[in-house]
Amino acid sequence: MTTELAANGKPFVHNHGAHCETAVTSALFRYQGLDISEPMIFGIGSGIFFGYLPSVKLVHLQVTAFRNRPGTVFRKAAQRLGANLVIKTYRDPQKGMNELRQVLKAGHIVGLATNLYWLPYVSERHRHNFGGHNIIALREIEGGFRISDPTFGDPVDCSAEGLERARFVPGPMNPRGFMYYTKSINPHPDLRRACIKGMKNSCGLMLRIPLPIFGVRGMRFLAKRIVKSEVKLGFQEACRHLAGTVRWVEETGTGGAGFRYMYAAFMQEASELFGSEDLARLSRDMTTIGDTWREFSVMSARIIKQRNRPEATFANAGGLILKCADLEEAFFKNLQKAVKKLKA
Amino acid sequence: MDFEDEIFSDGLPKVYYKHDDQGRYVLETDAPWAEKVTCALIIAGNRANLEEIRKAVLAGQKSPLCYYMELRQMDPVMLAKAAGIATFRVKRHLRPEIFAKLKPSVLDRYSKALRIPLEELKTVPNR
Numbered sequence: 001m002t003t004e005l006a007a008n009g010k011p012f013v014h015n016h017g018a019h020c021e022t023a024v025t026s027a028l029f030r031y032q033g034l035d036i037s038e039p040m041i042f043g044i045g046s047g048i049f050f051g052y053l054p055s056v057k058l059v060h061l062q063v064t065a066f067r068n069r070p071g072t073v074f075r076k077a078a079q080r081l082g083a084n085l086v087i088k089t090y091r092d093p094q095k096g097m098n099e100l101r102q103v104l105k106a107g108h109i110v111g112l113a114t115n116l117y118w119l120p121y122v123s124e125r126h127r128h129n130f131g132g133h134n135i136i137a138l139r140e141i142e143g144g145f146r147i148s149d150p151t152f153g154d155p156v157d158c159s160a161e162g163l164e165r166a167r168f169v170p171g172p173m174n175p176r177g178f179m180y181y182t183k184s185i186n187p188h189p190d191l192r193r194a195c196i197k198g199m200k201n202s203c204g205l206m207l208r209i210p211l212p213i214f215g216v217r218g219m220r221f222l223a224k225r226i227v228k229s230e231v232k233l234g235f236q237e238a239c240r241h242l243a244g245t246v247r248w249v250e251e252t253g254t255g256g257a258g259f260r261y262m263y264a265a266f267m268q269e270a271s272e273l274f275g276s277e278d279l280a281r282l283s284r285d286m287t288t289i290g291d292t293w294r295e296f297s298v299m300s301a302r303i304i305k306q307r308n309r310p311e312a313t314f315a316n317a318g319g320l321i322l323k324c325a326d327l328e329e330a331f332f333k334n335l336q337k338a339v340k341k342l343k344a
Numbered sequence: 345m346d347f348e349d350e351i352f353s354d355g356l357p358k359v360y361y362k363h364d365d366q367g368r369y370v371l372e373t374d375a376p377w378a379e380k381v382t383c384a385l386i387i388a389g390n391r392a393n394l395e396e397i398r399k400a401v402l403a404g405q406k407s408p409l410c411y412y413m414e415l416r417q418m419d420p421v422m423l424a425k426a427a428g429i430a431t432f433r434v435k436r437h438l439r440p441e442i443f444a445k446l447k448p449s450v451l452d453r454y455s456k457a458l459r460i461p462l463e464e465l466k467t468v469p470n471r
Contacts, residue, residue: 016359018371039369059390059417117417123354125383129417152356170457171418171426240389243382250379253358261361265369287363297378304385
């Protein structure tokens with residue numbers, strides 16, 4: 001935690017967060033006086049999800065999504081918390097940068113979508129061509145901007161040229177200068193109502209999308225693919241695909257176990273908010289689910305490292321995902337029932 | 345030092361949610377072992393890929409465009425959209441003999457899309 005100042009002298013506290021979008025949203029609310037945590041934003045914004053998209057490839061690896069589409073968490077959270085956001089995109093980089101400067105001068109802090117590959121301050125292991133990385137611009141400084149990137153521990157300086165490059169990258173991974181800030185927030189939002197909406201939405205997303213690649217069905221689809229992968233692709237290639245999957249579970253700023261631990265943290269906070277024993281129990285269930293995903297990651301790592309453990313097989317790795325699917329199906333069905341009993 | 349530890353000692357740790365002894369969730373900066381292993385595999389793979397392409401360019405089997413496209417983590421479809429050039433043409437330009445004859449206007453488009461200076465685009469690093 002470190003304290004910085006915005007352009008108008010208002011203090012801003014940089015918090016290290018597990019996931020860029022939720023952490024930025026939480027920071028924007030905190031700056032305006034509503035102390036709301038990252039897990040709460042995640043839950044209210046219905047961030048938890050699953051999608052297996054075999055035909056979408058990023059850096060030659062298929063995409064497995066453990067959260068909903070980038071941009072939806074903060075939009076839904078802002079809506080449900082009654083905040084007034086200004087959202088803008090730009091075609092012209094100059095215009096985008098100049099308006100950023102104006103908004104910052106007015107004393108706002110601004111959330112920006114950037115392409116992670118082009119941010120000058122990241123290291124090789126973070127450097128992916130991905131256009132949905134959210135950061136906060138605090139104020140303009142000599143030759144650049146002071147940036148709070150919640151994925152990292154401390155605020156950093158970023159050159160103006162570097163930031164412009166990261167905000168405007170030609171091609172499909174172009175954030176198009178996407179920026180957002182809170183015009184006003186509701187200082188006393190109805191948190192209970194927001195949580196209920198968030199939870200109901202998540203249950204729908206995980207249980208009721210009629211396509212085989214989303215939700216619990218998607219997990220089973222992926223599991224079957226993994227079980228067959230060694231025979232179909234050969235050991236090396238199957239390992240590469242497995243590594244790609246584990247990367248989405250653990251590496252892409254999920255806070256561990258594909259956001260499941262973060263959701264368990266949300267369940268815990270919600271159980272205190274509602275005084276609900278049901279939610280407390282569900283929090284523990286979600287922790288178990290997170291642990292199972294973590295087991296899958298560890299087993300996959302053992303397969304990749306060829307540790308020669310008899311139980312580290314593709315069949316068992318796929319089996320663990322099937323177990324997750326069963327557990328998550330039960331979880332969201334129970335959550336649906338529990339939510340009906342909650343009083344807003 | 346293990347390759348995994350090497351790439352993770354960049355001084356930029358992330359945080360993860362963890363259950364503490366009282367069953368409450370707290371944040372910690374220890375990366376899970378599985379993340380280190382898979383990250384190491386992927387990064388080693390990326391580096392090896394890039395090196396292979398670089399050698400192929402020097403051997404005259406691929407055009408420098410191939411190398412820079414890989415460097416920027418794009419594929420022909422992405423590069424096509426970024427440069428405003430049809431995908432089938434981008435794929436043709438990956439052939440060294442075709443790339444060598446490209447007009448400056450086309451090279452300029454690639455240069456802007458990949459953010460590589462025009463002169464650098466025509467060759468790959470020799471190291």
